[in-house]
Amino acid sequence: MSEVSKFSRPGVAIIGCGAITAVGRGVDALRAALKTNSSGLKPNARFDSPRFQSSIVGAVPPNDFPSGDPAFHLAVAALGEACDEARNVLSSIPAARIGLVLSTTKANIAALEQLAENEPCSDDARRHLQGYALAVDLAAGQGASGPVQCVSVACVSGLVALQQGAKLILRGDADAVLVVGVDHLSSFVVAGFTALKAIDPNGCRPFDRNRCGLSPGEAGAAIVLVRGDLAPSSAISMLGWGGSNDANHLTGPSRDGSGLALAIRRALNASGLQSPDIGYVNAHGTGTPYNDAMESMALRTVFGEKCPPVSAAKGMLGHTLGAAGVVETIVCILAMEGRFLPGTPRLIEPAEGTPAGLMRDPHVVDCLNVVLKLNTGFGGINGALILGHG
Amino acid sequence: MDKIVIAAASMVGEEDVRMARLGTRFGRLDLASQLALVAVEALGVNFDLLPRELIGICLAARAGSLATDFDFWRGRDNAGGPSPTLFAYTLPSSAIGEIAIRHRLTGPNLCLTGEGSIIPEACDLLRRGEAQACLCVFYNVVTPAIAGLINSPAAALAGAILLRLGGNGVRELGENDRDIEKMCRVLCPKDLAS
Numbered sequence: 001m002s003e004v005s006k007f008s009r010p011g012v013a014i015i016g017c018g019a020i021t022a023v024g025r026g027v028d029a030l031r032a033a034l035k036t037n038s039s040g041l042k043p044n045a046r047f048d049s050p051r052f053q054s055s056i057v058g059a060v061p062p063n064d065f066p067s068g069d070p071a072f073h074l075a076v077a078a079l080g081e082a083c084d085e086a087r088n089v090l091s092s093i094p095a096a097r098i099g100l101v102l103s104t105t106k107a108n109i110a111a112l113e114q115l116a117e118n119e120p121c122s123d124d125a126r127r128h129l130q131g132y133a134l135a136v137d138l139a140a141g142q143g144a145s146g147p148v149q150c151v152s153v154a155c156v157s158g159l160v161a162l163q164q165g166a167k168l169i170l171r172g173d174a175d176a177v178l179v180v181g182v183d184h185l186s187s188f189v190v191a192g193f194t195a196l197k198a199i200d201p202n203g204c205r206p207f208d209r210n211r212c213g214l215s216p217g218e219a220g221a222a223i224v225l226v227r228g229d230l231a232p233s234s235a236i237s238m239l240g241w242g243g244s245n246d247a248n249h250l251t252g253p254s255r256d257g258s259g260l261a262l263a264i265r266r267a268l269n270a271s272g273l274q275s276p277d278i279g280y281v282n283a284h285g286t287g288t289p290y291n292d293a294m295e296s297m298a299l300r301t302v303f304g305e306k307c308p309p310v311s312a313a314k315g316m317l318g319h320t321l322g323a324a325g326v327v328e329t330i331v332c333i334l335a336m337e338g339r340f341l342p343g344t345p346r347l348i349e350p351a352e353g354t355p356a357g358l359m360r361d362p363h364v365v366d367c368l369n370v371v372l373k374l375n376t377g378f379g380g381i382n383g384a385l386i387l388g389h390g
Numbered sequence: 391m392d393k394i395v396i397a398a399a400s401m402v403g404e405e406d407v408r409m410a411r412l413g414t415r416f417g418r419l420d421l422a423s424q425l426a427l428v429a430v431e432a433l434g435v436n437f438d439l440l441p442r443e444l445i446g447i448c449l450a451a452r453a454g455s456l457a458t459d460f461d462f463w464r465g466r467d468n469a470g471g472p473s474p475t476l477f478a479y480t481l482p483s484s485a486i487g488e489i490a491i492r493h494r495l496t497g498p499n500l501c502l503t504g505e506g507s508i509i510p511e512a513c514d515l516l517r518r519g520e521a522q523a524c525l526c527v528f529y530n531v532v533t534p535a536i537a538g539l540i541n542s543p544a545a546a547l548a549g550a551i552l553l554r555l556g557g558n559g560v561r562e563l564g565e566n567d568r569d570i571e572k573m574c575r576v577l578c579p580k581d582l583a584s
Contacts (some may be wrong), residue, residue, distance in 0.1 A: 051471065105481055109459065115539065116463055130454060130540060132504020149506040152454065152482045153499055160500060167514050188463055192477035243498030243520075245447070245490040251478045259496060262443070266498075266520070378478060379487025381499050 012166040012238045013231030014387075015089050016224035017330045018081030020074055021317050022058035022217055026081060030327075031334050037343040037362055039316050041203045041215050044185075052190050053199035058217025058318020059185055069125040070184035071108040074220030074323075075138055079180050082222035083142055089230055090176060099146035099174035102135035103161035103181040104322035105154060109188045138180055146174045154377030155284070156243075157181070158221070158325020159385050163241045165225045176226045181326030185218040189321070196251065204287030204319070206312040206344055207296070207358055209351040214286045217318020221327035236333055239273065239370070239388045242266025246380030253291050253376055257298030260374065260382045264302045267384035273370065278308045278386070280341055280371045281357075282332050285312020286319055291376065292351065298374075299355045307355040308372075309363075315346030325375045325383065332371045332387055340364050392556035394513055394563040397523070399577035400432035401549040412492075418475055419488060420458045422451070422531045425548035426485035427492060429527060433550050437493045446521035447489055448508040449501040450528040450570055451482035453540060457533040485529060497521045507568040509553075516555050526551045528570045549574030 019026065022040025023033035033040065040058050048055040066073050083090060090098065108128035114121040128134040131150040139148050147168055151161040158181040165177035183189075193199050193216060200213035228237060244266065246259035253260075268275060283295050299307050313331050320327055335342050343361040350358050370388045377383075407424045410416065412431065416424060426449070437445070462476045478484060483501035490496070498520050500511050512524040529548040537544045549571060553563060560577060567573055 106459075107454075112456075112459055112463055126539065129456065130504060132506065135504070150503045151501065152451070152503050153486070153501045154481050154483055164500070164511070167511070171514060188459070188480075191466060191472050192462070192474075192480065195472050195474035195477050197474075244443075245486070245496050245499055247442075247490040247494045247496050250484065250487045250491065262496065377483075378481055379483050379499070380490055381483065381486065 011228045012169050012225050013228050013235035014223055014333060015226050015231050015235055016082040016086030017333060018078040018222040019219065019327050019330055020060055020077045021219040021327060022060060023316060024061060025077060027330065030330065031338065033316055034331060034334060034342045035340065035362060037345050039345040041318055047190055053194040054201045056203040056215055057185055058215060060218055068122060069108055069128055070110055071104065071134060071182050072128050074184055074218065075180050075182040076141060078220035078222040079138060079142060079178060082224050083178065086224035089226055093175045095143050095145045097146055097175040098144040099168050099177040100135055100139035100144050100148050101161045101165045101177055101179050102131055102138060102150045103157040103326055104131045105152055105157060105183055106186065106189060107131040107134050109186045110184060113187055142178060144178060153381050154379050155321055155324055156375045156377040156381045156383040157322040159373065159375045159383035162223065162238065162325065162329060162385060166238050169225060169227050175230065176224060179223045179225060179326060181221045181323035183218060183321040183323050185216060190216050198288060200287055203346060204314055205346045205348065206285035206287045206315050207292050207350055207354045208347050209349045211287045211289060211292060211351065213288055214314065215318040217320040219317060219320040219323040219327045221323045221330055223326055223329060236336055236387050236389060239386045240267045240271025241385045242270060244382045248380050251378050253294040255294065257294045257301055259380060260295060260298035260376055261301040263382040263384040264298065264372065267386050271386045273386065275303050276306065277370050278372045279368050280335060281308055281310040282328055282371065282373045283310050283312040284375045285314050287314060293353065296354050307357045309341045309357040309359050310355045311342050311344040311359040313342065315344060329373050329385065332373050336368045336371060336387065336389065339368055394516060395554050395557055395559035396561055396563055397552040397554045397559040398433040398435055399551045399560055399574055400429050401574040401578035401580050402429045402432055402547065404546045420479035421546060422455065422458060422529045423479060423485040423488045425529045425546065426527050427488055429548040429550040430489050430525060433552055435552055440523050442494050443496045444522040445495045446497040446512065446515045446524040447486050447495060447499050448512045448524055448526045449483060449486050450508045451501060451503050452530045453532050453542060454482040454503040455480050456536050456540065457531045460535050485527065489525065509568050509570055512553050516553060523552060523554045526553060526570055
């Protein structure tokens, strides 16, 4: 492991997290599920139809948020929790210096479904069809009047939104940025993945030898970023990030993992770290045959035979699209704070070629200083983010 | 520090898409991706002269993919169900993938929807050394079917700007250059109503 002093530099720190997912409302529910390796994937009557490949999804428990305008309510729930945790620091920052970056792929796509069926749809729900309008309303709700952005780069949106938040702080446009990831379960998205034959009828099994697709999920997730000098010394920091494009296929990953490997190397370079410094990798791990095979190859390319422990959360939460990068980064934060390595829910038998460090069950560790978070998405887009203490 | 230079700029509309000859696959793309690809083509850039792994793509999708979303969802009751091909284009960032594939560009990517400005983000990529050149592309596709939904006039246009650190170009990037659509309209005046 490199010197700890390597991580001690001014930068961007994380001081609050919030999440509402298939395993319940609040970060505590997520932490508990991680420690017990539980899965929130369940059959859902809404998708029990021949129109859909499977009814097994990662749905937020129905009583956990109001009906109508689901993207807004999921985001508000997560954002409120994250801002409550960060309140002491946020209250000292002028509103004009607090920005918001929203990560979403479909925003409030429920409104399109409602309008198509001539069902009632509120003006707000209709406005929130557009992610930027949703972002503006979320910022206003928290009294944040700094810069607002809406990032939409497929399933890498969450990691890119975190990067954008960090960049706004590093170039002096804001002192704090509320990064929110949200996407809700919709007939639109489940029908789309059904059309692509990308859903596992039995629920997703990332890195399993019998995996055959993803499970759609929904979540709201939020992370509060602040200028490093405003955060407690114990706060976890964003150490570096990297992005790349496979330039290969619109909906399929590259077969050799070279694009993702390039993104990982860029993140390592940006953070000034070497591959042996990474203590844990939280993989994208959709459960589709090609994605997981590609990811395994990318990890082998970068880490060789010394791959650190690896696991994936989508067997617990489903594929939450625009929320994935944010909520899975919260998984990494909880692991670092709680000193444990998360498992891979629903994994039974690892597929041939998966990394040696693949974790089926969670494990307690003495320390976890540096972690790597990966996401990939349609359009060949890859993202890597490195988090560390200090 | 080197100045950031606008190396090339373009502006295109639906007529340019109809005239484009970009291979058989081009016809399967949604209108937003077609416009974006044609806008990049109109830059006339020889990507062989640039390091492809260090060319970023920043996309501004003002109305997102809502027009394609509407088309996809309208086809849900078709025989055989909704179109898998169209579903791939219900992401505002799909045009990034199409541009990257056509020109084999493996640099970092960003897509902002709504009113966010991609120009400062492209400059950030250049100044941080994450990219040596950055393709900034915007598209705005608002079909009559969705115009009322989002209170926006119908539109179908795209533009592109190639930003580089140093070197020669159309002109230096100015401090007030933030709105890519406005920049493209000024740099490439064109009657897109025709």
